[in-house]
Amino acid sequence: MDYVKYREPFQRDGYVHVRGFLTSQELVELRKEIHRFVAEVAPALPDNQVFYADRADGGRDVRQIHRMHCDPFFEAYQSHVKWTALARDLLGEPVTCRSPIYFNKPPESDFPTPPHQDNCAFALNPPHGVEMLLAVDENFDEETGCLRYVPGSHREGLRKHTYSGVRGFALEIADFGPEDAAREVAVEMEPGDVLCHHPLMIHRAHRNTSPDRSRSGFSMWFRGESARIESGQTDAYDQNAHRAQEFGW
Numbered sequence: 099m100d101y102v103k104y105r106e107p108f109q110r111d112g113y114v115h116v117r118g119f120l121t122s123q124e125l126v127e128l129r130k131e132i133h134r135f136v137a138e139v140a141p142a143l144p145d146n147q148v149f150y151a152d153r154a155d156g157g158r159d160v161r162q163i164h165r166m167h168c169d170p171f172f173e174a175y176q177s178h179v180k181w182t183a184l185a186r187d188l189l190g191e192p193v194t195c196r197s198p199i200y201f202n203k204p205p206e207s208d209f210p211t212p213p214h215q216d217n218c219a220f221a222l223n224p225p226h227g228v229e230m231l232l233a234v235d236e237n238f239d240e241e242t243g244c245l246r247y248v249p250g251s252h253r254e255g256l257r258k259h260t261y262s263g264v265r266g267f268a269l270e271i272a273d274f275g276p277e278d279a280a281r282e283v284a285v286e287m288e289p290g291d292v293l294c295h296h297p298l299m300i301h302r303a304h305r306n307t308s309p310d311r312s313r314s315g316f317s318m319w320f321r322g323e324s325a326r327i328e329s330g331q332t333d334a335y336d337q338n339a340h341r342a343q344e345f346g347w
């Protein structure tokens with residue numbers, strides 16, 4: 099497993115699209131475990147770990163699951179050789195993985211991802227890390243709400259973030275504007291593809307307008323061994339996250 103060829107575009111653009119990262123067999127196994135978790139584990143978890151989207155018919159769909167390592171399969175998955183090799187080759191140093199997250203946008207749900215940089219939450223100094231988002235069930239496209247990146251923004255520092263009121267994305271860039279939107283690229287991907295982005299990459303996603311397709315993503319993030327976590331900054335983020343859990347949507 100050698101992913102070194104992805105390091106140059108990752109460092110240049112702040113993100114890289116790895117097509118067909120998981121084989122179909124690996125994807126089938128991961129998908130099965132994610133569906134099991136959503137159906138059997140998530141219903142018993144507290145409401146600060148699982149966030150839902152209400153449906154018009156009175157039901158609800160899972161839209162985010164945090165700290166998935168509470169389940170033995172996902173605890174072990176954190177040291178998956180393939181994901182670890184990709185992260186290590188992108189960063190050029192040994193890495194540590196943080197607990198997986200499930201990011202779903204159910205069909206016709208009104209949950210756009212606000213523009214943000216992950217380092218407002220990760221607080222890595224220096225910002226040597228990588229977030230990876232794998233398409234699980236359906237394509238990430240314009241209809242389902244694919245990720246939108248501002249290429250090169252990872253070299254322009256951390257922008258001011260403000261409270262968003264959205265559970266799971268408690269902070270958003272305060273002054274995201276037309277110049278940012280004009281630089282943006284929308285990156286579509288197929289199940290089994292993974293998108294990897296730098297902690298300072300500006301990104302967002304629109305709502306899922308598809309009537310029948312869930313835009314389900316499975317995410318792992320890695321910290322390079324040279325990066326320290328600034329605990330003062332993570333405490334500030336956690337306060338906003340608690341506020342969003344209590345009063346947000």
Ligand SMILES: O=C(O)CCC(=O)C(=O)O
Nearest residue numbers: 201211229231303315317
């Ligand atoms: O699921 C999304 O739309 C956004 C996920 C995200 O912000 C991330 O992977 O860093």
